[in-house]
Amino acid sequence: MSLEWIISIVENNWQMFLRGAYYTLLISIISTIIGALIGFFIGIMHTIKVRKKGVKYYSLKIINFILTCYVEFFRGTPMIVQAMVVFFGLDMAFGIDMHFITAGILVVSLNTGAYMAEIVRGGIVSIDKGQYEAASAIGMNHFQIMLNVVLPQVARNVLPATGNQLIMNIKDTAVLNVIGVTELFFQTKSIAGNNFRYFESFFVACVMYFIMTFTASRILLYVERRLDGPDAYQKEQKEAI
């Protein structure tokens, strides 16, 4: 009977499942953060405006061209193939023998960064230009405006998309089993390989994936609500001076 099998599989292998889930979460969370930072960097580079002449302009053009190539490449190829290319390619070409966890984080980060770049660029462009003008009008320079006014608003606006990336990453890290990362899918495969109960083992994995993604999405929703605060403001009676 399946249910009994499921219980016994959990009882006998819970440590392996948990270790797998740990690596899945570790890689997903770190990669989402690094990917978001890459996205911010590229988004900012793509929205810098300089006068159309001089070294500054052409350097920016060249850098942005390279960044665009990166974005297009990582969006246009399957992550499972990227994993193979990065892990084996770097070893072959440069003799870099990466730990598979490092390789996993690298691939997922680069992948997330490629998606986040467009999201952040859109986020920057969508900020009302009145915000920038008001900050200019009180004497802030470009750097101060970006740091104190524009980017915090972009960060808030791209939070849902970032959360979405995290959830995708929790699921998609499964492909890293091809380079031997011992995440949840890899562990489940080994467990099932031993007991030959594929359905029951993967059913457990399925539930675990769902718990992780569902929890992540609830936490993110909570954070968003906390950041926004209530719609109406309760004025403070005692504040008057």
Add this chain to the structure above:
Amino acid sequence: MAVIKIEHLSKSFGRNQVLKDVNFQVEKGEVVCLIGSSGSGKSTLLRCINLLEMPSGGQIIYKGENILDEKHNIQEYRTHLGMVFQQFNLFNNHNVLNNCTVGQVKVLKRSKAEAEKIALKYLHIVGMDQYVNAKPRQLSGGQKQRVAIARALSMNPDVMLFDEPTSALDPEMVGEVLKVMRQLADGGNTMLIVTHEMEFAKEVADRVVFMDKGVIVEEGPPSQVLINPQHERTKEFLKRTLK
């Protein structure tokens, strides 16, 4: 003494010349209302004064120096001008208090405590000191505009620029903003106000400037420009707006 003096100012957007040889000045403590029909270049003039638009020609003299000279620090110059926008433009990521302190701390390098003290003083003046922790989206239009005025005042500017501060407001909120502005005018602040509120201009302005098609047609005390205008174009404009 003139706080700001504009000489032969011109501005073109592509082939569209919006300002043509504009000359005028604002004296210390003076309240100047700038009126004119839509598209006459009032906003552009205001935006040229604080360099949100770069003038195509002419001079802007502040403290005896032309700030369009290359060597001038634009950011430093802007701290001496307070700007109030039609659309408020409060920083959405900051609460009311921080809207009024962020410029003081980051640009004027005041301490946080000092900046908060100054901000609270002006928030009190505009009647918004009970809302220090509110975010802009929690405020009504009139409240936002009053905070925007406090934000500009917190930088202790030499002159306040207003670009149709009540045009985006629901009618019932226009009064509260005009009341604050009247208070500032009575308090001796130097103000340059673009407005369509003729009654308000009549009451508070020391001088009214009428602009049409990018040139200053007529200027003088409200009793002259608004009640007994000399130029045909001014008469026409007033007839259109007052009915």
